[in-house]
Amino acid sequence: xxxxxxxxxxxxxxxxxxxxxxxxxxxxxxxxxxxxxxxxxxxxxxxxxxxxxxxxxxxxxxxxxxxxxxxxxxxxxxxxxxxxxxxxxxxxxxxxxxxxxxxxxxxxxxxxxxxxxxxxxxxx
Numbered sequence: 435x436x437x438x439x440x441x442x443x444x445x446x447x448x449x450x451x452x453x454x455x456x457x458x459x460x461x462x463x464x465x466x467x468x469x470x471x472x473x474x475x476x477x478x479x480x481x482x483x484x485x486x487x488x489x490x491x492x493x494x495x496x497x498x499x500x501x502x503x504x505x506x507x508x509x510x511x512x513x514x515x516x517x518x519x520x521x522x523x524x525x526x527x528x529x530x531x532x533x534x535x536x537x538x539x540x541x542x543x544x545x546x547x548x549x550x551x552x553x554x555x556x557x558x
Contacts, residue, residue, distance in 0.1 A: 452492070
């Protein structure tokens with residue numbers, strides 16, 4: 435029987451404590467964090483070079499926010515994106531969908547939520 439590869443995740447978060455929490459949650463559920471970007475610019479470059487299965491990305495970042503970053507990633511290296519946010523509004527959901535975002539999770543995400551939402555195009 436073929437061994438299943440872990441889901442490869444790029445985390446994009448500019449808050450150290452939040453990224454540490456996400457990293458621990460990913461480890462707990464057996465996902466492989468292949469990179470940690472602290473800005474939208476880093477996320478675009480790391481997506482291109484690392485080719486993750488899915489991206490967990492903060493929406494509020496300096497310079498290039500999560501939606502702008504999502505648009506650039508989808509243009510250059512289409513990858514499933516799950517936005518992490520402390521906000522929950524219909525307007526945000528509509529704008530994010532136009533940017534190529536597949537799902538939302540409220541911060542900090544729980545393990546079962548990550549597992550449920552990673553599958554938008556990522557191998558299982």
